[in-house]
Amino acid sequence: MATLIEHSSILIIAVPLLIAFLTPLIGMASKKARNSVVVVGLAFVAFLVFALARDVILNGIHIYTLGATSPSLAIPEGTMVPVRIILEVDGVSVFMGIVVAIVSLVAVIYSMSAMKGETGQNRFYTLLLLMVAGTFGMVFTGDLFNLFVFLEITSISGAALIAFRTKFADSQEGGFKYIVVSAIASLMVLFAISLLYAQYNLLNIGALAAAMQYTMLDRIALVILIAAFAMKLGGVPMHMWISDTYSVAPVSITVLLITASQASMYALMRICFILYGVTLDLAVVGWIVIAIGILGMFIGVTMAVRQTDITRLIAYNCVCEAGFMLVGLGVGLAVLGDLTALRTYGTTAISGAIFHMINHALFEGLLFLVAGAIFYRIGTRDINQMGGLGHTMKFTAAFFLLGALASSGLPPFNGFASKILIYESVYQFNPILTIIGILVSIITLAVFVKAFFSAFTGALLPKYKDIKEVPKTMIAAMTIFAVIIIIFGLFPGLILDWIVRPATDALVDQAAYINAIMGAIP
Amino acid sequence: MTETIIGNFPLVAAVVLTGIGLYILIFRRNLIKIVMGITILSSSVNLFLVTLGYREGGIAPIYTDAPEGPMVLPVVQALTLTNIVIAVATSALILSLVIRIYRNTGSLDSKKSRRMKG
Amino acid sequence: MSKIVRTVANQLMLFVLVFGLYVIMHGHVTPGGGFQGGAIIASGVVMLIVAFGSGQIKKSLRERRLALVESSGALLFILVAFFGIGTVFFYNFLVGSRIFGDIPPTGPNPGDVWTGGVIPLMNLAVGLKVIAGLSGAVLALALFSGGEEM
Numbered sequence: 001m002a003t004l005i006e007h008s009s010i011l012i013i014a015v016p017l018l019i020a021f022l023t024p025l026i027g028m029a030s031k032k033a034r035n036s037v038v039v040v041g042l043a044f045v046a047f048l049v050f051a052l053a054r055d056v057i058l059n060g061i062h063i064y065t066l067g068a069t070s071p072s073l074a075i076p077e078g079t080m081v082p083v084r085i086i087l088e089v090d091g092v093s094v095f096m097g098i099v100v101a102i103v104s105l106v107a108v109i110y111s112m113s114a115m116k117g118e119t120g121q122n123r124f125y126t127l128l129l130l131m132v133a134g135t136f137g138m139v140f141t142g143d144l145f146n147l148f149v150f151l152e153i154t155s156i157s158g159a160a161l162i163a164f165r166t167k168f169a170d171s172q173e174g175g176f177k178y179i180v181v182s183a184i185a186s187l188m189v190l191f192a193i194s195l196l197y198a199q200y201n202l203l204n205i206g207a208l209a210a211a212m213q214y215t216m217l218d219r220i221a222l223v224i225l226i227a228a229f230a231m232k233l234g235g236v237p238m239h240m241w242i243s244d245t246y247s248v249a250p251v252s253i254t255v256l257l258i259t260a261s262q263a264s265m266y267a268l269m270r271i272c273f274i275l276y277g278v279t280l281d282l283a284v285v286g287w288i289v290i291a292i293g294i295l296g297m298f299i300g301v302t303m304a305v306r307q308t309d310i311t312r313l314i315a316y317n318c319v320c321e322a323g324f325m326l327v328g329l330g331v332g333l334a335v336l337g338d339l340t341a342l343r344t345y346g347t348t349a350i351s352g353a354i355f356h357m358i359n360h361a362l363f364e365g366l367l368f369l370v371a372g373a374i375f376y377r378i379g380t381r382d383i384n385q386m387g388g389l390g391h392t393m394k395f396t397a398a399f400f401l402l403g404a405l406a407s408s409g410l411p412p413f414n415g416f417a418s419k420i421l422i423y424e425s426v427y428q429f430n431p432i433l434t435i436i437g438i439l440v441s442i443i444t445l446a447v448f449v450k451a452f453f454s455a456f457t458g459a460l461l462p463k464y465k466d467i468k469e470v471p472k473t474m475i476a477a478m479t480i481f482a483v484i485i486i487i488f489g490l491f492p493g494l495i496l497d498w499i500v501r502p503a504t505d506a507l508v509d510q511a512a513y514i515n516a517i518m519g520a521i522p
Numbered sequence: 523m524t525e526t527i528i529g530n531f532p533l534v535a536a537v538v539l540t541g542i543g544l545y546i547l548i549f550r551r552n553l554i555k556i557v558m559g560i561t562i563l564s565s566s567v568n569l570f571l572v573t574l575g576y577r578e579g580g581i582a583p584i585y586t587d588a589p590e591g592p593m594v595l596p597v598v599q600a601l602t603l604t605n606i607v608i609a610v611a612t613s614a615l616i617l618s619l620v621i622r623i624y625r626n627t628g629s630l631d632s633k634k635s636r637r638m639k640g
Numbered sequence: 641m642s643k644i645v646r647t648v649a650n651q652l653m654l655f656v657l658v659f660g661l662y663v664i665m666h667g668h669v670t671p672g673g674g675f676q677g678g679a680i681i682a683s684g685v686v687m688l689i690v691a692f693g694s695g696q697i698k699k700s701l702r703e704r705r706l707a708l709v710e711s712s713g714a715l716l717f718i719l720v721a722f723f724g725i726g727t728v729f730f731y732n733f734l735v736g737s738r739i740f741g742d743i744p745p746t747g748p749n750p751g752d753v754w755t756g757g758v759i760p761l762m763n764l765a766v767g768l769k770v771i772a773g774l775s776g777a778v779l780a781l782a783l784f785s786g787g788e789e790m
Contacts, residue, residue, distance in 0.1 A: 010729040014718065021714040024707050067730040122707075145601060152608045156615060163619055170637055171624035175618045177554075183560050183612050184547065187567050190605060194567070194598075198574045203597070245640050585744070586669045586751030607675050613776045621784055 001051075006071060008052045009064045009087045012097065013047055020129035021370050027122035028088030035112050038125050042108055042132070043320045046101040053094035055357040057448045057502045061516040062089040063142065074517050082204045082517050088142030090513060091506030092354070093500050096139040096266050099358050102484070103365060104132045105261045109125050110477035111252040111370055113470075114376060126162060131157040131256055138263045142517065145203050147267060148186065151232070154260050155182035162249040162257075176250040177241045181231060186227040192221040203273055205516035209510060214279040225271050226288070229261050232264035235326060236295040238456070239319045243303070247311035247381070251372030254311075255365040258318060262357050265322070269329060269507060277510040286334025289326055294433065296323025297440045304447050309381050310374070313451055314367045317407060320440060321360045326438065328353030331429045336508065344427040351496065351504045359406070359414040359488065366481040371395055373470040373478070374455065383454050390456035397456040399478045403446035406485050409441045414485050417492035450509065532573040539566030551632045553620045564609040571602045588590065641691045649691035656684030664767035665760060669751030674763040678770025685775040694782035706776040713769030720761050732757040 004011075019041040027034040056062055064071045064087040074082045089097075108128065113119060130153060137150035163175030193203070195217050202208050212218065231238040242261075246254045272285065299373065300320030307313040332350035333343040373390065373396050375381055390397035406413035409420075419441065427434040469475070488495055506512070527534055539562055546559030575598030581589055583596040620630070627635040641649075660681035667673030689697050724731030734741055734757035744755045753760075 006727065007725060014722065014729065018715070018718050018722070021711050021718065024531060024711045025715075028704070028707075065727065067724075067732065068728055069731070071728050128779075145604075149608075152612075156608075156611055159619075160615055163622070166622060169623075172619055172622045172626060173635070173637060176616065179612065179616050179619065180547075180556065180560065183616075184563070186608075187560075187563050190567050190601075191570065192599070194571050197598070197601075201595075247636075278604060501547060552704075573756075582671075585748055588748035603675070609645065610679075610774075615772075618777075618781060618784070621781070 004048070005051055005055050007064070008048045009062055009089050009140055010066065012045055012048050012052070013087075013133055013140065015041060015048075016129045016136070017515070020126045020133065023125045024122045024127065031121070034122070034125065038129065039105075039112075040131075042101075042105050044046070045132075045136075046105055046200055048323045049094070049097045049101040052089065053098055053499065056089055057091060057499070058096050061506075061512060063087065063516055064089075067312075071514060080288060081202060082207050085146050086142045086204060086517065087140050088513070088516060089140055090516075091499075091502035091504075092266065092269065093139050095354060095358070095503040096263060097136065098499065099262060099361050100132065100135050100259050101138065102480075103255055103361055104128075104135075106365065106369075106477045107252040107255050109480075110372075110474055111250070113473045114250065114252060114372060119166070120164075124161070126183070127161050128253070128256070128470065131161065131260070135256075135260055135263050139266055142205050143203055144196070144208070148189050148193060151189065151264070151267070152182075152186050153233075154263070155179065155186065158182075158253070158257055158260060161253045162245055164250060164253070168248065170248040174245045178245045179390050181238070181241045185228040185231040187232075188224050191225040192228070195221040197202040197226075204517060205270065206514045209275050209277060210514045210518055212276065212279055214276070218276075222271070222276060222285070226268065226285070229264050229268040229271070230292055232424075233261045233268065234296070234319050234322050236299050236319070239296065239299065242319055243312050243315040245308060246315035246368070251311075251368045251375075254368045255361070258364055258368075259363055261318075261322070264359060265325060265329075269367055272329075272333055273336070273507050274510050274513050278460075280333075280336075282337050283334055285333075286330050287392075289330030289333060290433065291330075293323040293326030293328075293330055294436060296320065296326060297436065298323075301443045301447070303438050305443065308383050310383055310386075310451060310455065311368065311371045311381050311456055312372060313383075313447065314364065317367075317444060317447070318360075318364055320444060321356070321364065321407070323440075324419065324422060324437065325353045325356050325360070327433060328356065331426050332435075332508075335429070342508065345428040347504050347508065348421055349425035349429070351500050352418050352425060352509060354503050354507075355421065355492075355496065355500045356415075356418035359418050359485075362481050362485050362488070363403045363406040363413075363415060366399055366478060366485065367407065369474070369478050369481065370400045370403065373474055376474070377467050378464060380517055386455040386461075387464070388456070388458045388460035389464060389467065391460045392464070393456075393469050395469060395475055395478070397452075400452055400456065402482055402485060404445075404452055406489070408445035408448060410445070412486075412489045413494065414488035415435040417489060530617065532569060532576075536566050536570040536573065538561075539541055539569065553623065553630045553632055553635070556632070557620065561613060565613075566603050567596065568605055571598055571605070574598055582616070641693075643789055646691050648686055653684055653688060656687070657681060660684065660767075660771075664763055666751075666753060667763040668756040668759045669753060674766025675770050677763075678767040680776060681767075681771045682778070685771075686778050689779060689782055694779060694786060697779060698783060701775065701779060703776075706772045710769050710772035710776070713765045713767070713772065716765035717769070720758055720765065724758070732759070734758050734761075761782035 019037060023034055027036055063074055065074050066085045068084055074086050115124060134150045134154035138147060141147050159175045159179035162178055163172050165171050197203060199217055200208060200211050202211060211418060234242040246257060297320050300316050300323060304313050304316035328349045332346045335346040406415040409415040423434045543559050543563030543566060543596045546555055575594055580594040581591040583593040623635055624630055629635045660677045663672035663680060664674060721730045724733045740754055740756050740760050742752060742755045744752055751787030
């Protein structure tokens, strides 16, 4: 077991890759075998993630050097800098790993019945597992160029999956927009990485953080990196692709796309807090991140009010919630150098933002799965054509109500726990931001109440008389999300102590991250 | 000023290519031209990466029948090769999506083939 | 295409194959490697598609065979990486053994192909995948613009 945990960080990335390429061979023989191999493989990966999380939170940062004679041999004899690709897993990485593990397992269970009639399912599962492996690689790596490569893997397989249903014209357009935005963002990231490499001859994040002097070229690289990762996570004014993309993809892919955007937000955090640390102009960069967040909240919720397509409405809500996370992170970044402010409200803001990441994945995922279930039964996403579906699709209606209340931040669901942390810490930084946040949450509640009443309540339209409930695996997938939402809402203190506080401590502690690599002796 | 530009000519070429690529992406509406813009942008980043690896008087980092002299680091060339492979995959995917959009909407103009607004 | 073009393309394909395999297998001593050699052979396949037409090539390069070669190339790569997990993932466990195991002298030397350990095997695996992937992609695009699916 101890060797399994020692190698677990690379197994979590390599096992989905292995199963991704086994899937076409097994799928040529039998469909049921392929489905069970995929589910069992992702369940094994989830088990490894939880074991690694427990070990990292109890025992400190894990590093894994690929191809050396021992996993912790980062700096061999005679060299002064780390060589080889090194995976560095700390509290924030395992937190993101837990999010990806839960979401990917639910997505695969949902797709087993949602994609039942489609052709080319072998390629669907291959691309899905490649996307999962890419997201795990993005959050576990300790090397900047490796981050770029896994970012591209995730983007390309994501774009191919968005355009999977080739009979719908909208999905082709959504896939095209996604790949164009991703290609531009990734090229900008590579340009910034080459600027950093040109100065310091290093690609490892820990070694770069130790050698960083904040010259003019470093400032240019920082601006390019923040702009590129904000483009990938849907920060305003680069948010237009989110509504076009999340609404037309198969919904099990949309929940993975949300996770990929969270991984880009993780990369933004890693660069601002750990790679640059306190050498930044903290007030300026912090306020820029807060400004992107506030704009996102406004524009997300105002665009959501006028939507008639249910998945576009939920997609604009995603933009709004990403704004909340950015405001929390921006407040934490702005007070990073000021120790008393950091201890009073800075860490609470960062904890709220990190907790909101997993809550966002859960309730947005649940809302999208419900919208997918409605589309599976009646074939349209237009709210004006739905009516009275709650009479026959009882579970689906209950799940939509649960997701909507959690998203608006009402107790006792999980959205309330993370939003109250953000509200009370941001209030001590600047009260106006909190007031804007509360107003936006109220408008979110109004939007979702309108959607719920027009879709599920009211008289049952005659053309929907024979609509039954959706298949059991889809209900099972939605139940997993719903149960976790309720547990996180009733016991937020436990979740905060077990996984969120270690993540926050890992994020503000740049010295521990650097020492894990540079102080590593064979 | 002119000897700075002539001395750093590869870097100037990379900047000019980036400018051309961004101009195409912002101002051109034909879908195939957008794909060409992404390819030009990718070439400019590759050129920038390879230029960073230049060392005066160095030789290629290959031990087979190598002449005398200090060897340059092969890291930059590995980064460029990886970027070329990624660009190939991106181009294949994006061109097949352009063909499908043309089949569905009958037009390669991005203003006419848009279906989703607001 | 005319008879002359088809005959010349037939004869040239042999040289393209040999040169591409040379570039793949010598990736650890000369410039080249898996992707580069695979792209050379795939451009040879493109030459055949241009000479004979995509309908003709579709009869020999069927979708199931290409998917099989592609998956086995990728599986070979990941399995060879997994075999080193006794020490560390991706560890070069064939250095000093009997397969590709000679240790070359440091410094400039005439290159020896029987060195490198795991690297030539991984080059071969990547080469297989790239050949199948790129020729399949170009064949699918050629068929699709002609109006039929793969």
